Amino acid sequence: MDRLLNAMTGLSVLLILLVLVSVRRARIRVEYSVSWLIGAVALLVLSRSHDLLNSIAGLLGVTYPPLALILLVGCVFLVMFYRFSVIISQLKDDNIALAQRVAILEYHIRACKDQATTS
Amino acid sequence: MPETGMNAYSTGGVVKVPGTGTSTYSKVLILIPALNEEGAIGDVVRRVKEVMPGAAVVVVDDCSRDATVSVARGAGAEVLPLPHHLGLGGCVQAGYKLAFELGYQYVIRVDGDGQHDPADIPKVFETLRGSECEMVIGSRFLNGSENGTSVLRAAGIRFFRMVLRPILGKAVHDPTSGFVGVSRSALEVFSRSFPLEYPEIEALVVLQRRRFRFIEVPCRTLPRRTGRSSITPMKSIYYIVHVLLGVFVNVLKYERRIPKESRRT
Numbered sequence: 047m048d049r050l051l052n053a054m055t056g057l058s059v060l061l062i063l064l065v066l067v068s069v070r071r072a073r074i075r076v077e078y079s080v081s082w083l084i085g086a087v088a089l090l091v092l093s094r095s096h097d098l099l100n101s102i103a104g105l106l107g108v109t110y111p112p113l114a115l116i117l118l119v120g121c122v123f124l125v126m127f128y129r130f131s132v133i134i135s136q137l138k139d140d141n142i143a144l145a146q147r148v149a150i151l152e153y154h155i156r157a158c159k160d161q162a163t164t165s
Numbered sequence: 166m167p168e169t170g171m172n173a174y175s176t177g178g179v180v181k182v183p184g185t186g187t188s189t190y191s192k193v194l195i196l197i198p199a200l201n202e203e204g205a206i207g208d209v210v211r212r213v214k215e216v217m218p219g220a221a222v223v224v225v226d227d228c229s230r231d232a233t234v235s236v237a238r239g240a241g242a243e244v245l246p247l248p249h250h251l252g253l254g255g256c257v258q259a260g261y262k263l264a265f266e267l268g269y270q271y272v273i274r275v276d277g278d279g280q281h282d283p284a285d286i287p288k289v290f291e292t293l294r295g296s297e298c299e300m301v302i303g304s305r306f307l308n309g310s311e312n313g314t315s316v317l318r319a320a321g322i323r324f325f326r327m328v329l330r331p332i333l334g335k336a337v338h339d340p341t342s343g344f345v346g347v348s349r350s351a352l353e354v355f356s357r358s359f360p361l362e363y364p365e366i367e368a369l370v371v372l373q374r375r376r377f378r379f380i381e382v383p384c385r386t387l388p389r390r391t392g393r394s395s396i397t398p399m400k401s402i403y404y405i406v407h408v409l410l411g412v413f414v415n416v417l418k419y420e421r422r423i424p425k426e427s428r429r430t
Contacts, residue, residue, distance in 0.1 A: 142251055142361065146259040149225075149247045153263060157243075 050112045051093045054119075058090035081129065085122045092118070190220035192270040193290055196260040197224045197242070198253060199277030203231040210240035212283040213275065217290070223263065224277065227256040233277075254361035265349075265356040273346040281344045285384040289346040292382050299351040299377035300369075302337070303344030303384035317401050325366055328409065332416060333373050337381065340366045344384055351377055366408050370415040 065082045068074040074082075092099050092115050103114035195213050199206050206224060213222050224237040228250040237244050245263055247256060257274060264272045273289055275281040285303055293301045305314075306322070314322070325340045343365060347355065354375055360367035372379065 142255045142258075145248050145251055146255065146262055149245050149259055150263050150266065152248075153243070153245050 051096075051099075051115070054089060054093035054112070054115060058086045058093060061086040062090070078130075078133075081126050085119070085126065088122065089115070089119055190217045190290070193217065193220040194260075194264040194267070194269040194272045195220050195222045195286065196257065196264065196272050196274045197222065197237075197277045198227065198256040198260065198274070199224050199229065199233050199237065200227040200250075200256075201229045201231050201233060202277040203229070203233045203236045205279040206233050206242075206277050207236045207240040209275070209277055209279050209283065210237055210242040213286065214241055216283050217286055221267075221269070223260055225256050225260040227251060227253075252362055254359055254364035257364060258355060258359040258361075261347075261352055261359065262356045265352045269352070270349045271346060272352055274343060276343045280387055282385045282387050285344070285382075288382055289344070289384070292380060293346040293348060296380055297378065298380045299348045300372055300379035301346040302339060302342050302379060302381045303346075304339035304342055304381035305384060305386045306338045307381055307383040321401060321405055324405065325408070328412065329366070329369065332370060332412065333379075337369065337379070339381065340369060342384075360411055363404055363408050363411075367411040367415055370412050374415060374418060 062083060065074065065079050065086065069076055069079045092102070096111070099111045099115055102118070103109070103111040106114050106117065108114040108117070195217060197206070197209060197213070202209075210222055210224065213220075222242045224233070224242045224244045226234050226237070226244055226246045228247055234244050234246055245259060247259060251259070260274070261272060271290060271293055273286055273293075275283065275286065281303065289301050289303050292298070322339070322341060326337060329337050329340055345365070345368075351372055354371065354377070355368065358371060360371065369379065
């Protein structure tokens, strides 16, 4: 059990570092790093606090506490994936509308230039 | 609704004001989505201009890597080049948006690969103008057979006929046809909301949800001149799942509250 929890701790520390470095390098926007950091810190705290983890496992009716931790982490990431799917879909819609608008404006500009040339 | 001229201008000496030209087809825009069709697009544009004199011909280029744009322009088409690849639905919708902005009353879409016979375009247009339908489909299979298509594709078409029959309230023989004419009212809907991937089937449901009507007219299919279909057997499975989901999402949208008896069929 301790070995699994230690692995969880290591994973959470790595995740925190990865997210912080990514934010510093502007690869992730701050607003999108918050949910990752909250998830990683929660994982870190739960993997180090056996009493808290045992209580949660008891509430969930899980006899093996690390399994409760994995379940919680899975749920958190599921919610995050859903949230990011919503964001990506919105961005894709915006991107398509923007590309269409750019194309139509370029079409108008070209037509105006042609008109100016011929008149 | 701009009948004429609000956004119109002249280009290359040809006045592009929908509805003010002397040609019968001056209110029509022929929309040709194209991706890497340099081998076929020139002939398609020339044939379209022959059979529809006075109609605007716009090729929407979905970021071709070949000379599609220059060949289309050389053949006399206007070109709407997209800044990056959007896929068929995004490409067609860009054309619909342009046509709506320019005030066109009818848009007829034909594929850029030369599979649709341009000689059938006047028939689609006359049906669109003469009927009260908002959409006219150039159907390859109006007699019920799927000659000339692969077994897998024919099975897919039969499957979607079966799915669409109760949703549309009438049979559709060629739900995947890309040879489609739409009126301005459908154009308005499509310029706001159009399925982005594999749009043909979902577009039917989008229109039906708004109580619009469609009709099919028989049209010929020519052999593909260049390239090959983007739908492989593996993609066919994805296609079926994707379109099926799209159909049901559209069915579940708010228009379901429209009483059945008030729907036009």
